[in-house]
Amino acid sequence: MAKIKVLDPDTVSLVAAGEVIERPISVVKELVENALDAQARQVVVQIEKDFHSITVTDDGHGLAAEDVPLAFQRHATSKIATAADLERILSLGFRGEALPSIAAVSRLIMKTREPTAEEGTLIEIAGGEVLRLEAVGAPAGTQVTVRELFFNVPARRKFLSSWRTESGLVSDFLQHLALAWPEVSFRFWLAEREVFHTPGTGLLPALTAIYGAEIAAALRPLQAERGELRVNGFLGPPQLARGRRRHQVIVINRRLVQHYAIAQAVAETFGRLLPEGKHPLFVLFLDLPPQLVDVNVHPRKTVVRLANEREVLSLCREAAKRALWGEKPKLSPPSSPAAPVSWERALRSLRSVVQETAIGEQRVAETLSPYFLSSPLVAVSALTYLAFLPPVYLLAQGPDGLYVVDQHAAHERVLFEKYARAAEGQGVPGQMLLEPVLVPLKGREAEELADCVRRFGFELEPFGRDAVLLRAIPAEMELAAARLLLEDLIAAWDKLLPPHRERELLALMACHGAVRAGDRLSPPVAQELLDQLLSCQEPTVCPHGRPTFICFPYRELNQRLGRS
Missing domain, CATH: 3.30.1540.20 (MutL, C-terminal domain, dimerisation subdomain)
Incomplete structure (x- = not known):
């Protein structure tokens, strides 16, 4: 008797959802990144206590009525068309797994309308099954509300951390994303309290809204360029160093990522000015040729692989050194080894x-x-x-x-x-x-x-x-x-x-x-x-x-x- 069996569609959907949606921050990340891909200029995130509901509202271009059901099918996407597109990915999402993965493990309601459409569309899904699909009145853009996350996979709920830990992860992520997209206004409500609100008018106003005016004023501009590689942003002086890395923001081609080698390259420029266990504060934007960045390394797309990592690290060190130390004049050597000193x-x-x-x-x-x-x-x-x-x-x-x-x-x-x-x-x-x-x-x-x-x-x-x-x-x-x-x-x-x-x-x-x-x-x-x-x-x-x-x-x- 054959031992290998093909899994049924329901089980396949739950397995796929587990690869993308591991905890509440995964839901927030996928929904907000969809909003940014939809060219939203205002994003509002509202989370009820203990994650009873997660709501993300944006003013992006919305979805046409005929596209709404397709958006909840696996590998259905508007962001790539052929295998060749995988080599030049400029959008945050591209594989079409986010919405079906969220809907497979929650009770989800989406309302969306294109700016030119007269009416919007509402879809309600529970555990991957469509319960309602109808025309409704709605503002331009999209609103997605996720309730009872992991209601049909209780084992996953059991292993979530405390409310404080999970909400802290969400808060840190949204702060970083607001800095990565400073031209977008972000508003974050947690348990009926506004945590922060960025105006969407540039990086310095976003830094002020997140860190406060005193810290924003102390940051030093950072910039370097070499061929097609560019890096810019802000670097905190030694007195702003923190005990954790949560104040380090790395953005590669508009994608918020984690990259230990880049963070380490920046820290190395401080040398002994940083006490042991302290990490510099920085916001780093890197513009690299898309074909040199592999974003398809991990399902959550927070890890990237760089084809020219050595050059990128060298450029980051150069930019950080300029911001920290300034340009250094070259010293002339003595005219003769035997000259009096x-x-x-x-x-x-x-x-x-x-x-x-x-x-x-x-x-x-x-x-x-x-x-x-x-x-x-x-x-x-x-x-x-x-x-x-x-x-x-x-x-x-x-x-x-x-x-x-x-x-x-x-x-x-x-x-x-x-x-x-x-x-x-x-x-x-x-x-x-x-x-x-x-x-x-x-x-x-x-x-x-x-x-x-x-x-x-x-x-x-x-x-x-x-x-x-x-x-x-x-x-x-x-x-x-x-x-x-x-x-x-x-x-x-x-x-x-x-x-x-x-x-x-x-x-x-x-x-x-x-x-x-x-x-x-x-x-x-x-x-x-x-x-x-x-x-x-x-x-x-x-x-x-x-x-x-x-x-x-x-x-x-x-x-x-x-x-x-």
Whole structure:
């Protein structure tokens, strides 16, 4: 008896649906991408609590009455016609599996009308079976409502994550898509609350709507071009780095994708400016020849394969380096190896070594063999400020050599010990805000968080189930830095046990309050920072364990500069 059997159509449809529709975010993704392919300029997504219903409304070109039934047949599509079209795909969807896959595992109602049609069409489907198909009055565009998702496949519902996790995935995806399509107005409602609304007037307004005006103003434009390859977008400076990659947006030929190698190429340009476990914020648009991009790698189409990946990564590094460091002048070599070398020339030589790579400290260590001081810095009588070495180093003269001080790490140590002393006493002083700032919590306990951060200068007021109002921030800290600090703490809240939360908060406060790469301190302020570092109990490392300075002994400088 034959063991291989052909599956019945119902089973085939459920298997196919499982490849495309794995969880609620899959439904949202497919419906919104259909709206974008329909040239919509306004997209509204409304989700009821626990995903009782998902509704996506757009003002796109809609469907003709005769096309509505075909749209729910597998592999029926208007986006490709022949196998050759697969090599030059410009639309987001193209295989005709989204709508039939959604309809196979839900109760779905679609209303749609072409702008030139006098009436629209309504179709109702449950578990893949058409229940109604009729003419109705409808606005131009399409509205799809999905109810009782996975009602006929309870096993799939059983393995969904919590409402908070699933809705968080949807929210992150829609934010990224709104940035990927900034010319489209997106409005997202979750459990009867508007999460965000982008105006559809460009990338900067979209960034402002998603991240806030303070963060949008700090972003740096990013652009590079090489032949047919183009990349542009915005890159966040080191102070905007986050503990997760959820603020990294990669768009290839208008398609929102995940690409670890591209994200890593951008991160590499920061080098040691990024603390361990932090990831840069960026929005990256890549325009590549369609025939070099394979989008048919995965059913969800979130992963692409690039035929020229090495060139693309090189271009991304170049664009990020320009945005982060700017154009660097080429240094002229000495006229003769035996020429006398002045102190100023020694500084220029050291500058070229550090700036040659983003990972400045590592390259200096390999080139000049500096040593990290093992004895406490308090044994040093004084450090005298000499100069600023971009992007983040202070050069200082000490009794035993030239000191290169990481101004961010040094200021972190100073602030950490300052905040720790204040917390042990009456608490870190706070400053009230003129207007409170709404901060989402995504289901975490507002009361517990408010109690933890109160003596560190924050004042939080519960605002509904999933948000707090930020009414006061630590004194001498900017609002943007305080808000990012609070978001980082919320993101790490579940991973931190109560005994470690206060120290982590102190370290985060010091990190967000410290001077940044690119900040040029005046000589008196730089000298004051060095003096404050000398008085710290643990001056040699920042709160995260990175060294605050390295020392080049005079004997080695003399040897290197031919004076021994």
